[in-house]
Amino acid sequence: xxxxxxxxxxxxxxxxxxxxxxxxxxxxxxxxxxxxxxxxxxxxxxxxxxxxxxxxxxxxxxxxxxxxxxxxxxxxxxxxxxxxxxxxxxxxxxxxxxxxxxxxxxxxxxxxxxxxxxxxxxxxxxxxxxxxxxxxxxxxxxxxxxxxxxxxxxxxxxxxxxxxxxxxxxxxxxxxxxxxxxxxxxxxxxxxxxxxxxxxxxxxxxxxxxxxxxxxxxxxxxxxxxxxxxxxxxxxxxxxxxxxxxxxxxxxxxxxxxxxxxxxxxxxxxxxxx
Amino acid sequence: xxxxxxxxxxxxxxxxxxxxxxxxxxxxxxxxxxxxxxxxxxxxxxxxxxxxxxxxxxxxxxxxxxxxxxxxxxxxxxxxxxxxxxxxxxxxxxxxxxxxxxxxxxxxxxxxxxxxxxxxxxxxxxxxxxxxxxxxxxxxxxxxxxxxxxxxxxxxxxxxxxxxxxxxxxxxxxxxxxxxxxxxxxxxxxxxxxxxxxxxxxxxxxxxxxxxxxxxxxxxxxxxxxxxxxxxxxxxxxxxxxxxxxxxxxxxxxxxxxxxxxxxxxxxxxxxxxxxxxxxxxxxxxxxxxxxxxxxxxxxxxxxxxxxxxx
Numbered sequence: 001x002x003x004x005x006x007x008x009x010x011x012x013x014x015x016x017x018x019x020x021x022x023x024x025x026x027x028x029x030x031x032x033x034x035x036x037x038x039x040x041x042x043x044x045x046x047x048x049x050x051x052x053x054x055x056x057x058x059x060x061x062x063x064x065x066x067x068x069x070x071x072x073x074x075x076x077x078x079x080x081x082x083x084x085x086x087x088x089x090x091x092x093x094x095x096x097x098x099x100x101x102x103x104x105x106x107x108x109x110x111x112x113x114x115x116x117x118x119x120x121x122x123x124x125x126x127x128x129x130x131x132x133x134x135x136x137x138x139x140x141x142x143x144x145x146x147x148x149x150x151x152x153x154x155x156x157x158x159x160x161x162x163x164x165x166x167x168x169x170x171x172x173x174x175x176x177x178x179x180x181x182x183x184x185x186x187x188x189x190x191x192x193x194x195x196x197x198x199x200x201x202x203x204x205x206x207x208x209x210x211x212x213x214x215x216x217x218x219x220x221x222x223x224x225x226x227x228x229x230x231x232x233x234x235x236x237x238x239x240x241x242x243x244x245x246x247x248x249x250x251x252x253x254x255x256x257x258x259x260x261x262x263x264x265x266x267x268x269x270x271x272x273x274x
Numbered sequence: 275x276x277x278x279x280x281x282x283x284x285x286x287x288x289x290x291x292x293x294x295x296x297x298x299x300x301x302x303x304x305x306x307x308x309x310x311x312x313x314x315x316x317x318x319x320x321x322x323x324x325x326x327x328x329x330x331x332x333x334x335x336x337x338x339x340x341x342x343x344x345x346x347x348x349x350x351x352x353x354x355x356x357x358x359x360x361x362x363x364x365x366x367x368x369x370x371x372x373x374x375x376x377x378x379x380x381x382x383x384x385x386x387x388x389x390x391x392x393x394x395x396x397x398x399x400x401x402x403x404x405x406x407x408x409x410x411x412x413x414x415x416x417x418x419x420x421x422x423x424x425x426x427x428x429x430x431x432x433x434x435x436x437x438x439x440x441x442x443x444x445x446x447x448x449x450x451x452x453x454x455x456x457x458x459x460x461x462x463x464x465x466x467x468x469x470x471x472x473x474x475x476x477x478x479x480x481x482x483x484x485x486x487x488x489x490x491x492x493x494x495x496x497x498x499x500x501x502x503x504x505x506x507x508x509x510x511x512x513x514x515x516x517x518x519x520x521x522x523x524x525x526x527x528x529x530x531x532x533x534x535x536x537x538x539x540x541x542x543x544x545x546x547x548x549x550x551x552x553x554x555x556x557x558x559x560x561x562x563x564x565x566x567x568x569x570x571x572x573x574x575x576x577x578x579x580x581x582x583x584x585x
Contacts, residue, residue, distance in 0.1 A: 012381070012384055012386060013386070015381045016381055016386060016392060019377075019378045019381055019382075019396065020392055020395055020396050022399075022453055023395055023396055023398050023399050023453075023457075024395060026399070026407075026410070026453070027398065029410070029414070029421060030410045033410065033413060041419070042419055044418075044419065044424070045424055046419075046421050046424050084310075087306070088306040088307040088309075088310050089307055091302075091303040091304070091306065091307070092303060092304045092306070092307030092308070094300075094303050095300040095301065095302075095303030095304035096304060098300050098303075099300045099304075101304075104304075107311055107315065107316070110315070110319075111311075111315050112510070113510055113559070113562050113563065113566065114315075114319075114559055115514045115516070115535055115538070115555070115558060115559070115562075116514075116516070117516065117535060117538050117539055117542070117555065118318070118319075118322055118538075118552075118555035118556075118558070118559060119314070119315070119318045120542070120543075121318075121322060121325065121542050121548055121551055121552055121555065122317070122318040122321035122322050122325065122552075123314070123318055124543075125321075125548070126321075141314060142314065144310055144314050145314050145315060148307065148310055148311065148314070149315075152307060177299050177300065177302075177303075178302075181303065202401055205403070206401075206402075206403045206404060206405075208403075208404060208405045208516075208517045208520075208521070209516050209517065209520075212520075213543050222403075223403055223404075223405040223406070224405075226403075226405055226406060226409060227405050227409075227521055230409060230412070230521070237413055240409060240413075241409070241410060241413070244403075244405075244406035244407075244409045244410060245406070247403050247405075247406045248402045248403040248406040248407070251401055251402060251403055252398055252401070252402055254401075255394060255397060255398050255401040255402075256391070256394040256395065256398070257394075259390060259391075259393060259394030259397065260390065262397065262401065263393065263397070263461055266397075266458065266461055267461050267462060267464075267465045
């Protein structure tokens, strides 16, 4: 390496450091807030690494029986909304790709452009008439607004790139369309299924706007529960930050572990829910 | 000629059953999703349009009022103000992520150890739960105890009121939005950079061009289409931005950060004026579509001027 290359290397690492630091510092600060007692959180100048670590903040959040309810609510809503979306969205993506029905993608596009709130007004009334408010069903249904377009969009892209020759050969051998889909197309598209699944889970898990309108005391999902904590305990930052970190930790772990799939999915459709 | 006329009916006969049978055979795959889309996307839209033509409040009888809800909009000072807040918020939240995202993409386009992992870290802000993030930002914005004012004091800048001052609330929220969504722009531009061939850089290097010149005259023109896509997506998301604003300021102080989407929430779910809320939803949607169409039009015109300049 000549001096110029070394300078270039140092410059590159410096730029990488500058670019990544806002994200790293933010999440480190979030962790720091969640591990400090009130004395340290109210200290000036701020304390980054406290002398006494307040594991108690996490114990308080995890120990409250409400938290378990909200966690289960989140699991049920995200789980059902994602499973249903995969169930209807994957075959739909296949059908649309094979029929080359590109115009149908417009509906997906409209869903992508529409603000989530505009779905809430009519569906809120509908759920009220059906007497479903107070259960998790309205939230599961409305989360489909987020998950179904993501799954369809990503699967269209995937099935368009999978080779047709195998499917044609299977058809000639007398397989039905369904058998071709089940035994030929689906196994090849497994990476696409992973991408669609991961993104649907993340955007459903993160969703907040549907919950604030449709969730009651017993049916809150975690993001809504955390938001409600703000209004009640404005001053105890430690447990609040701990709750925030617990809510978002599964998503952050998934992001770092599955970053390749997430990047592929986001650049393919640049989808985002809500 | 005769060969053609003989051959074509035979070909048509062979193809006919195939053609009649093929398209419907894929329909069973699509129908379940079609039902879901009709139920949760199309039906709400039609119902929203219908509600917007009615005086529709929760707990009182509904009456058909035609376009009266729409005519209320231009005379509603809070709505007009919300439009301006939205414009201000959107312009900043498109431009800043575009600038930082492009710079970040140029860096991530280089090869270095741990690039995949660091890219994963870099996109964490956009994947993290918005409400959780908003909560921590609220603490950081705190005028007395927040870490941001401490950081400012280190470089000798007097403490700010951030989201607690009507004059700085929107720029402060844009700071969060930029932090959150720069990664998306980075990913899209990174895709664009990957598609650029290396030859132009090699010949530019031989001609003695420096890094900035290569960026300005080779990279930038070639990634312009990707910048447009990124800008469009960013615009759509910034206009609709809700979670961050709602969780940090709820549109306050006063109504200083109330965008159209937040006003829509108040009208529909605080005042329960569903008819008027629906009208706002429809106008809001048309506004987003119009903005997207405008960007597409600009892009087309830019392409034409580029071709014109080239010729």
